[in-house]
Amino acid sequence: MSKKYHLFEVYGIELEYMLVYNNTFIAAPIVDELLSAKAGEQASDVENGAIAWSNELVAHVVELKTNGPSDNLDALSDLFHKNVLEINAILKPLQAHLLPTAAHPLLNPLRDTELWKHSYSEVYELYNRIFNCKGHGWSNVQSTHINLPFYDDKEFEKLHAAIRVILPLIPGLCASSPILEGKNTGFKDARLEYYKTNQKEIPELTGLVIPERVFTKVDYYATIFEPIKKAIKPHDTNNILDHHFLNSRGAIARFDRNAIEIRLVDIQESPKADMAICVLIIEVLKLLVNKKLAPIQQQKKWLKQELFNVLNPIIKDAENYHISNLDYLNLFLIHETVSVKNLWKHLYGLAKYQIHETHHESIETILNEGTLATRILKAVGTDFTEAKIKNVYSRLADCLQKNTVFLP
Template sequence: MKKKFHLFGVYGIELEYMLVTNDSFKVAPKVDELLTLKAGELRADIENGDIAWSNELVAHVIELKTNGPTKSTDDLAVKFHENILEIDALLKPLNLQLLGSAAHPLMNPNTDTQLWKHSYSEVYALYNTIFNCKGHGWSNVQSTHINLPFYDDKEFEKLHAAIRVILPLLPGLCASSPILEGQITGFKDTRLEFYKTNQKEIPELTGFVIPERVFSKLDYYTTIFEPIKRAIRPYDTNKILDQHFLNSRGAIARFDRNAIEIRLMDIQECPKADIAICALVIEVLKALVNKEFCTLQAQKVWTKQDLFLILNDAIKYGENAKVENKLYLKLFGLNGSATVNEVWKHLYQTVKPKLHQSHHEAIEIILEEGTLATRLLKAVGNDTSEKHIISVYQQLKNCLINNHLFHP
């Protein structure tokens, strides 16, 4: 039996990065070579002290994650960055580099995608048969995940309620995917625009992205897991897919490890930015759970449809999305209307005293200068030539190596 933790007792953070070739800047499906260089043999999971490395669905994405639950986010940016530098050194002889941000701006998923061919490959192959994993929503997506524990139903109720109401605001902090296939897409968070529909063949899996109003384990199984199991049965004749794995909402309950995983965050240009965002989101969730803004009941009444409308605007407009729903703003103690950016500024000021000082600068850059998507668009301007886009994203590679934020 896995050890169970109480609310906010520990955290799990996962960061996904793409491998790109130095000269052509194309994605490089060579994560297996990287893992082999590190371990001396191909291992899909490698423990490297406090951080673990593993593969993803596609062969050009590597995931770095806290090696088991960690008690604090304060030193995580440094730890992740140390691993990035180690990976960079391993990649040099291969003429490859890591790149942050949630989507490669030039990748053609139909020609550039290679699925992972090693462990778990039968799961990935089945996914590919059902959904065709060559689309952008599958093969060109890098995200940051936060895993937060709950001890029992009572804690699950509080955590799930708080997470549901915060999800619509996340693109206004994290959007980093404004360009696909050399085109400005019109969405600050194109990754999430694809996320909404990339499993349209079986709509039960993603639902409305915002999870249903379920606040107990039994309810969750009845409302979310049972329909998923029924829907997948005709496709998964050998029963190799797990309901936890299949549930693709923007936050998923992992009853196998008593945690909720938040999945709506685009990865940033460097760990300093990602961990600062994670720390901010965690503090806001703590404040919600502690009823510092509103009651638990006020959080629980929100339907997935109403929250989805706010999320949908934020996917398109990022931090500039206008929140017209006065009752939603009231949840956070705001009156009238506000942009998502104004909501985050208010939330940041409220929890800032509780945030470790190392996170302040990154949050303030994002709140003042805009999401990474906004800063990338500013840098690209009207010149969407391949050459210019590459030159802008080359700067992102430097941000990752130096662990500093991107300034256009």
């Protein structure tokens, strides 16, 4: 068992990026070559000091993550950026580079999807057999994961309660996937629109995205893990799938490492923007946990369906959606209908004095100019030609290389 930490003592951050070829902009299924070039041998994980690199389900996505728990969120933007620069340098002779945002806007998943073929591949093959992973919901969903520790049931209760009520608001801060296959999907967060249904064959895995009202380890196993194990059993004849791995809710409890992982954050254009979003979400969670907003009994009473009803329209309209559920808004000390953008402005106002000034510019750009999805659509305008989309996303790749925030 890994060392246990108390609430907000340490953090784990994971960033997923797609690899694309320079000349064609098509997904480059060469993560194995990237990791081999770094490790000097075939590898699925590479430790690079404070950051580790690893493979994902598909061969064109690489994950960068904190190499163990980190107690300094403010240093991570530069650390991740250094690794981005190193990866792009390794990819240069392979005629490829990293592409940010949660979805490649021109990817054809049937044509461009290759599953990872090395270690752990039997798990991915089984997933592919059950769900057919050649779809946007599997091969075109790059996200940022935030891992937060809890020490015991008491801390789990506080953290899970707070995370559940903030989940619906997350796409209104970080939606970055408005375009698929060259078309405006009509969803600012098309990644989450796919996320809701990409495991529909076994609905127990994702549930309603918002986790159930469970606040102890025993209840979590009974309510979430046991139904998952039962549902997967007919498919997983060799017993190779782990219930922690299978649970696909928007926040998942990892009792194997005493942490909750938030999975609803679309990855942004640069680590600078990603870390600013992570810091803001974490500071609002602290306000909830530390009784600066609604009391815990009020947080705990929300049913998954009620929270999903807030989340669902925000997946579509992101920051522009107006929340009219006053009971929900009361959780954040707001007593009238408000747009998601203005709700986040209110929460930022409460948390700002706890947020390092290096993050202010990124957060304020998002709150004033809109989510990255909104800024992407503004930059594309009415011209959804391949040339125009490539031009805009090349600028986003440039933001990644320079660690800057995108303005249309």
